[in-house]
Amino acid sequence: MAQKYELKSKEVWDGNTAAAHALRQAQVDVVAAYPITPSTPIVQTYAQFLADGYVDGEFVKVESEHSAMSACVGAAAAGGRVATATSSQGYALMVEVLYQASGMRLPIVMTVVNRALASPLNIHGDHGDLYLGRDAGWIHLIANNPQEAYDMTLCAFKIAEDSRVRLPVTTNQDGFLVSHTAQVVEPLQDEDAYKFIGDYKPLNPLLDTKNPVTHGAQTEEEWHFEHKATQHKALMESKSVIEEVFNEFEKLTGRKYNLVESYKIEDADIALIVMGSAYETAMIAVDRAREEGIKVGLVMPRSFRPFPYNEVAEKLANVKAIAALDRNSPMGAMGALYNEVAGALAANGQNAVMTNYIYGLGGRDTTAEHILEVIKETNKNAEAGKRVTDLQGFINLRGPKLSFN
């Protein structure tokens, strides 16, 4: 029996420590992981908890991230609660197995610390890895600070393991800006956290020798389409389960999360769409812009997948101009947030002017001043009633102005 960890009502944790404590409180059966900056402290701290007797489980040391996710798939198919952590290149190496995990409907939880993808090699935060896993069939939840990294990880287990979902979930936090920044976190006590998540209910476990099953079957053209459609349906319909879990979490902690988060959007003329730690920076910029008389608001999809199309469009129903801020090099297109939001608006007959900004690649600083600049540019589009600024701009990029139209 695992020992109880003494927790104060307020702890000072960075995002990694917060995620590790959430994994510990979930009493994960198997963690198979390979260390990679900046997510290393999650599994390092978890392994320490296990060695010190705070977890009853197995920690599997593997030779690569491909093996880590493969071991997670095996353990989850065997019938255990499974989790891991990774970043960047490690995430990239896992990609093949990410698709296996979701197709086999294994509710694995992965605490991702977002980091840029090489080349050039970079250890700092951007959303390159998150966008890479976009189509892998996982649910992707976004956390903007250590408290949210803790809360989202607890919720992730409950969402993933729900019988209506049974899909793997990642929780995402920005590398270093969240993962290595210590802030006050209000944790749940061990028993309350575990009670919230509940006991793991295995579905078709391989270790049930009385009822043998085949996992990982091959399906060719007669069957594959039907399987993928079912999987997509589960992902699309997971939105209601995510909301249910968030509501239950609010009752327990008083902290309210939504499929789509927003800040001062109710009376806004213009809106910024932004995900991750920059959301909190943008809140400061919004307050300053409002002092100058610009009615601006913020919108953030809390779940990047499933993407809450209609909920986002609803939030943006009354704005005239929108800037979507993507923390990923879009490589030959507009950023993913721009595309998703533009699609959501078009589907609902809304026609706010939309522009795209790329920011913060490889951990580049993005300050409230930078975002205030974006707000002022976007305001020009709102006043003109059409696009008068560049379609795609770059925030805090050194050199002559770069833009695309």
Add this chain to the structure above:
Amino acid sequence: MATPKEMLTTWDKIQFGAVLPSFEDPEKKIRSKFHSYNYKVADWRVEKPVYNRDLCIDCDFCWVACPDSCFEVEEVVNKRGKKQAKIVGINYNLCKGCGVCVDVCPTPIKSLLMFPEQIDNQEALNQWPKKEDK
């Protein structure tokens, strides 16, 4: 016996996560349509295993190792009065000719050997290697 066409179904009835159960009723051991017993792979075969009852010691290794449940057994009582599974033959409708049974067969002269598909089983038995006189 179910064929792939008969196993086709619609997206709302598809096996969850492509997980295929071996039994419809595990308690009563009622095999599901996904059980390899109900799925013909005989036409994959180019070589077949032939079984030699005279050399077999009924260790049942082949019965355990066979991925397609080919080995037919009957329950007998052995010399010590205990129940034992006696191998009586191979169901060639199920066998895909993988040769695993030959691999695991432990008798000094194998009780299972692979022969070309077209050869008669009696002919195969006549060709069986003999113990060398020393």
